[in-house]
Structure formats: structure tokens, C-alpha cells
């Protein structure tokens with residue numbers, strides 16, 4: 197499966213359940229997925245091995261121009277905008293000029309849509325880099341992924357490059373001192389004969405321990421919504437997601453479910 201890939205730097209705006217009217221920014225190569233993870237459920241398809249990629253990130257100046265052009269046109273048409281969202285064909289913090297692009301985006305947002313928010317959807321794997329972490333601290337919605345309670349399930353579902361351990365990701369998340377939103381996709385299925393499931397009581401209990409320690413502003417819970425690269429994947433029913441959300445709410449942490 198090739199996955200759903202973006203062909204532009206700036207895309208949308210689209211109406212998003214999580215982010216309202218959202219204008220997307222794709223900092224990854226066009227029509228090619230790049231990520232430090234290779235999640236079994238990724239809508240963009242499988243991550244290309246480095247030796248098969250001809251990655252070419254858009255220049256910072258190109259991103260600036262594309263975003264300014266779109267914001268100016270939207271403003272002229274009096275279009276509404278809630279959020280400028282960094283998402284796209286993989287992990288946005290991989291862009292070597294991610295921090296500078298965030299600074300540019302803040303300037304453009306302030307000048308065209310001062311009431312708008314800036315959101316980044318990231319897997320937090322590069323938040324150990326000071327520049328990346330500092331940039332993420334500047335945005336209104338720092339939305340970071342945590343899909344597992346145990347390292348075993350983390351490695352099965354998120355399939356990170358290298359020897360990354362779940363503890364590394366949790367350490368990266370800790371440094372935001374609660375100034376973050378956790379996004380968690382619950383899923384179960386089988387891949388290459390190995391079962392994976394982050395909805396078991398054991399997984400959810402350990403995941404909740406991480407959540408309690410991190411004290412995020414919000415937890416976003418959702419199931420798969422589009423085609424996945426692995427075929428044997430089950431969409432977790434809404435009532436199960438609501439039960440998990442109730443356990444988060446019982447900790448005093450706001451939670452939203454997007455069944």
C-alpha cells in the first residue's frame with residue numbers, strides 16, 4: 197500500500213474534528229513518506245528505507261512563501277482559520293530547519309490570523325534535540341504521540357528506527373512539564389504472524405501511569421480512520437475508547453475521543 201501522501205507544502209484548509217478549520221503544512225518531501233517511526237497503522241504507508249529515498253525537503257524560504265501566499269489569499273476572501281497544523285508525509289521535526297520554520301510561522305500567524313493556533317503533530321522521537329524541543333514549546337498545540345504502555349508494544353506498533361526504547365520517548369515527553377497534548381491511537385491486530393494490542397488492561401494501566409506522570413493539558417484518543425499498510429488491523433469500537441477515556445478523566449486529565 198502506498199498510503200495517502202500530500203503533494204504540496206501547504207494543503208487544505210480542511211475541517212478537522214480535533215483542530216477545527218485547519219491549514220496543513222507538510223515539511224516532508226512531496227509524495228514520499230519520511231519518519232523515524234514505521235507505525236503499523238500509518239495512513240502514509242510504510243516508511244522508505246534511507247537507501248531507497250531521494251529525500252528533498254522544501255527550503256525554509258519555500259515554506260514561508262507558500263504559507264504567506266495561502267494566508268494572504270484566505271484573508272482576502274475572509275476565510276475562517278482555527279489552526280495552522282504541521283503534519284503531512286511523516287515526522288515534521290525531521291526537517292533540518294524545523295525550528296526556524298516555526299519562528300516564521302509564528303510571525304505569519306501573528307500578521308494574518310492572530311487569533312489562530314499553531315499545532316504540531318509529532319512522534320516526539322527528536323524532541324531530545326534542544327532546538328526541536330524549544331520550537332515545540334513555542335507552539336499552541338504541541339501534540340505528541342504515546343501509543344503504548346510497554347516497550348514491547350511500542351516497538352511492535354510504532355516500529356521505531358534504531359534501538360529507541362519507550363523510556364526514551366517518555367523522557368522526551370517529560371521535558372515539556374505538562375505543556376503538551378498526548379495523542380494515542382488504540383489499535384489491535386496481527387502483523388507477520390505477531391499480534392499487537394495496546395487496549396489490554398495491562399497496556400492501558402501502564403500507559404495511564406505514563407499519562408499521570410506527564411500531566412498533559414489534554415489526551416486525544418482515537419482509532420484508525422483510513423486504510424493502513426497492514427491489512428490485519430482492527431478498528432477499536434467507540435465504547436472501548438470511551439472506557440479508556442473515563443480512566444484518564446478519573447486522573448483529572450481532560451480527554452477527547454474521536455471515535
Ligand code: SF4
Nearest residue numbers: 231233235238286319
Ligand atoms: S509517527 Fe506518524 S507519520 Fe510516522 S509512521 Fe507513525 S503515524 Fe506515520
